[in-house]
Amino acid sequence: MGFKTVLCLTGADHSDQDIRTAAGLCAEVGAHLSVRIIPAPMLAMSYLPIGDGIPEWPTGRGQTMATLNNRYRQIDRFSQDVPRLERRSKDIQRLLRAMCLSYDVDTDYPDATGLGEVVRQHARCADLTLVGPALLNDSILGPLVINGSLFDTGKPVLIVPDGAEATLWPRRVLVGWDSRLEACRAVREALGLLCAAQEVCVALVDPKANYNGNGAEPGADIAAYLTRHGARVSVDRLPSGGKPVAAVLAQHAIDRSADMIVMGAYGSRRLRERLFGGVTRWIFEKPILPLFMAR
Template sequence: MDRTTTLFVINQDTPDNVISEVADAAAEKQARLSCLLLGPAPPLPTYAYGVPPYGAMNIPPNWVKIVEKEQQALNHRVNEVEALLARSGPAGDVIGHLCATTDIKHLVGTRARVCDIAHIAPHLHDAPDIMREAAHGVLFRSPIGLMLNAAPYRPVSRVFVAWNSSDAAAKAVHAALPYLLAAQEVVIGCFDPVITADKEGADPGTDVAAWLSHRGCTVTVTQYPSGGREIAQCLQDRAKEGGADLLVMGAYGHTRMVQAVFGGTTRTLMEQTDLPVLLAH
């Protein structure tokens, strides 16, 4: 990950030590750190008078002052984060935005398009709306991968790849290629593979293993039965059993709406905090 650019999504509550740790690692790798600091925009308080279309909307006279106060607080935090980066020494920038939750995916996606990997500050697991929309911006509005539960510069020696021959899985492997090439061992894990010519082939996982082996990776292919258990839990168990430092997985193989309503593998892996995960869609 030398000389790459990482998008680091934070908010005003992101601890200084978390930012400094990522910045120190970026400086060591001669990487560029692009910090996107998201602040919640104050909700617009409006009051209606009369009956539409003859009524009118009234905005309180102190509304501008409320926004200015929030913007000043955000700017102050931007300056503090810039000072943290200056002490650590990596190249980079800090951009702050006051935004509604629905705008986060657009802002994150736009920044992610000119970065190599994205990382969301771990404490944002406690702000699920921000986490969800930031992840959406990376996965659906940019071509890069999303790293959760570990800084992108953290070295890995064993990587577990969840493989099912889907477009999302293939994009995840491509996004994770720098980590795969640096790892001592790569395990390709196929769960309940569909062994047909038009699905995952006669020997699922061997095609991606051959490609990675040619690139210089030490690769093992394993096919697992889920036994009716949730795939997300099977993935975590197998990765941890093998001592994996990183799980690589395609995100949202099913539609985002289905996963939001019924749950799914991607949602479960995004919510857990024990295992470093690299996702791509």
């Protein structure tokens, strides 16, 4: 499938690095770039509806005053954020106009509890969400954006660490395969770039015949599927030697001179924060390669 809309979420104080990376990808494949600017949420409080009166709480006047103080702090924070976000929006639009891209730029003002839903809404209307170095280094926005775009959307995420060469036309791609649903979805979402690549290496770590849907020759089924779509596929079955699967795949990506790793994103809802931690550890400890993930 072609990537026609790329979503890039950026913080109000982030550099232009992620925007430039996303713009480069869009220019490469002729896609539309949708940019959303989001201020760091105030994690200790939420935006409160302003009505005609102040709700009275069972705990008494102290709780009511705390509610009022929170509301005033939110209003003050909002009044400070708006001019800053408007300046950021104008700067980004000026940058993108110079690149002659199809684009739109907008701002959102969600609180911490609503940010995930805002991200999901935008990601559902895009073919791909880019997570660049600025978001990866943002300990507040980063996890919320990855979780919101990767889970519950059915859409893929391209994670590009600092120093990686971002492309949607990779020459060599390593696919981490284990026949699970998440791996199937990652392959399906990456099908266009896999078929255009010069080499696709399907890598299985400690595969077992007739186990987990692998068949008598683990990897042969997915290789045949990709071949019928026109991809040039080889299958490598790798022993872990007691090492973590991620470490084995990362080293094999180096050995095969891969330009990108495609893999499924695993984990329950309760493990989402751990997923972000795992991704960031992968990024900083493993080879500097774009990581294409789907769930």
